Each structure stands twice: as C-alpha cells, then as structure tokens.
Amino acid sequence: MTRVQPEPPEERPPHGASIVGGIDRDSPGPGPFVMAADTLEGNKVVDPAGDDIGTIDHIMIDxxxxRVAYAVLAMGGFLGIGEKLFALPWSALTLDTRRKCFVLGVERDRLKxxxxxDKxxxxxxxxxxxxxxxHQYYGISPYWEADRYDPWDERRR
Known part of the structure; x- marks a missing residue:
C-alpha cells in the first residue's frame, strides 16, 4: 500500500473539487482548472492519512x-472483478497537482x-x-444547492 502525505486544501470552493499543490497559473495548456475528464479517470485516490483507497473509474456529468456531479471511485477487486464502486460528490475531493492524486476527506473504514x-x-x-x-453521507452540501440550481426541477427541461 502506497502512503502519500496528506495536504490540507487551501480553500473549499462553493462547489467543485479543491486544488492543492503547485498551481502554475501561467503554464501553457489545460489544467488544473480545466481538464479533460478522461485524464482524471484512473487517478489514484488517497484517504486523509495518505493511504491508497482506490482509483477514479468514471466522471459523471450533470x-x-x-458541471461534474460525481466521481465514481473503484475500490478493491482484481482487474475489475469484485471491485466495489462509490459515487463521491465532486466537492468531497481535493486534487493534489503535485502528487497527481485526489484526496478524499473520509477514512477508509467509513468509506467501506x-x-x-457494482458495475x-x-x-x-x-x-x-x-x-x-x-451528499449527506459525505457531509457535503448538494452541488445543486450552491447556486439554487435543481437538476430535478421539471421547468428546466
């Protein structure tokens, strides 16, 4: 099991993931503020202690x-067999650009x-x-409440 030293998020945005690590605002190309979803799939996710807990399997778009609604975390299993999936509210994650991983502020036992x-x-x-x-399980305000947007409001369809 790989151990990564945790780093606290600089500031939690009203919705969306936080970003920590070396942020070069003048670097060419995309990222870390705008990134292709497929570049995030397969990224490692660690718990607050820095222990590996799984990988990002899918990015779910509202x-x-x-906007991004959830990251689907794949945990356990071997070659996709027997793994358990978890929908993580996007704002529950912190992207660490220096360590190239996501940090989930939930201990492994609570996540289990x-x-x-399953798939x-x-x-x-x-x-x-x-x-x-x-969202309640992870202690995160629902993303649609951040700006009073409700994806289930029939008037918006």
Missing part, C-alpha cells in the same frame, strides 16, 4: 447543470461502510433522494 454498487447494478443517479443521501 448534463443539464453543465458507504453506500456502494452491473448502478443506482439511479437521477433520483433526488439517492443524490441527497449520498
């Missing part, structure tokens, strides 16, 4: 709201007890009760 799913049995992410419960 199409109507135009979190509501999860063949995904939850209905469009269910507002499910979405609210996931």
């Amino acid at each position: 199409v109507l709201g135009g 007890a979190a509501p999860g799913f 063949d049995h995904w939850p209905s992410m469009a269910d507002s009760q499910w979405a609210t419960s996931i």
